[in-house]
Amino acid sequence: MRMSRYFLPTLKENPAEAQIASHRLMLRAGMVRQGAAGIYSWLPLGLRVLKKIEQIVREEQDRAGALEVLMPTIQSADLWSESGRYDDYGKEMLRITDRHGREMLYGPTNEELITDIFRREVKSYRDLPKNLYHIQWKFRDEIRPRFGVMRGREFLMKDAYSFDLTAEDGVKSYNAMFVAYLRTFARMGLTAIPMRADTGPIGGDLSHEFLIIAETGESEVFFHNKFNDMSDNFKVSGDHATIVAEWTEPYAATEEMHDEDSCSVAEGELVRGRGIEVGHIFFFGDKYSKPLNAVVQGPEGPPSAVQMGSYGIGVSRLVGGIIEASHDDNGIIWPEAVAPFKVGLMNLGPKKEDCVEFCDKLYADLEAAGVEVLYDDRKDGAGAKFANMDLIGLPWQVAVGPRGLKNGVVEVKNRATGEKRELTPEAFLAEMAA
């Protein structure tokens, strides 16, 4: 993509309303713009990141055997009355009345709707297990939205729902999702630690939150330093139960769940940090299937309510979360897997014909090799280009100027490490295409 044709409204100064790094950087890097409190428009650069994260989530859900569906954002209040949550959910739920006076709502979650879909169609244990998910916008009318997309009112969430005949099978489905989550966050270059969690309003008795570690995290967390190692050398093998056991064995707790007295981790091994919740999984048995009468015929005859779990990932929150975990004073540092572009190509001699030609060719070659590249072909000064490129945080920067051109080399910088090397364009191309 040529920057001269792109829509990338970057800001030199910090917008007054943005307090934390990710919010500030997302506004400055031209990723999002606020519409109303906690509601954002996604501009091209931000949308690319959102889509990448969404796709990783999708691939890992598919790999785990979940099936993608798409449920609407607007739901009828009837179902929620049936489950009893229409009154319980309170003011967080955005309620809407249609022209006929029917009560509707903008879905904050989808347990009721998915259970309804399931119960209409599935009557036999032979059709189990099933796990259905979708990636859809949700709305929760937070009392106080803040931190940009990290706690917006409208947010993109992946939510999956598992259906099993027995609690034992239900736990298997839970474990499969647990492992899928580990893989998902690892692919995004995050250290995500599963922590035993309170089940809150969703209910149930088995639940884990996944938190990514970042200095600016919202809640204080305590965990065994083994996790750093497990995350750095991420590998999962064996059956799901074994993996889950492995990842739940070391101590890890959020502020609310942490108890100094019962915490047996040695002082030197306990890490005290801050975390951002990016995923939450629950196994809640028949909490919704019973009131909503989602039953299947069992092998022995009598029908029984299905055993369910639900599994959320905050997709839009992850965009902010990743930035919180990965940035410096100059801007964002994207992990390659979610970077909007892999390479940022800068023409430092935009008025020199040979330099333009050289850059145009390198750009075309990169594109032809399937490398995602953002090409700064504008007539700005070099300083502005460097600063802008650091701000938007593409993993690889390649500067082409008259200086290097004389020797037939380009200067390549790794955004994360700051390491700079001079390479021939051929060598650079080969490295990027690999």
Next chain:
RNA sequence: CGGGGAGUAGCGCAGCCUGGUAGCGCACUACACUGGGGGUGUAGGGGCCGCAGGUUCGAAUCCUGUCUCUCCGACCA
């Protein structure tokens, strides 16, 4: 929802107390110079001073109401 702060150009802000031609920096446009870390100069464009009402000869400024944004707390993917 309780307690603070703020709405003036795309962004960051001054002006308000003490009413009288709406300003500054960045960004934007044109031209020239510059050209490896947000460069320099000259000349420009851009405002229902959040909205409504009131006081006044006259309101960005004073008064009343209202909407919005934001920070701290309780709640949440």
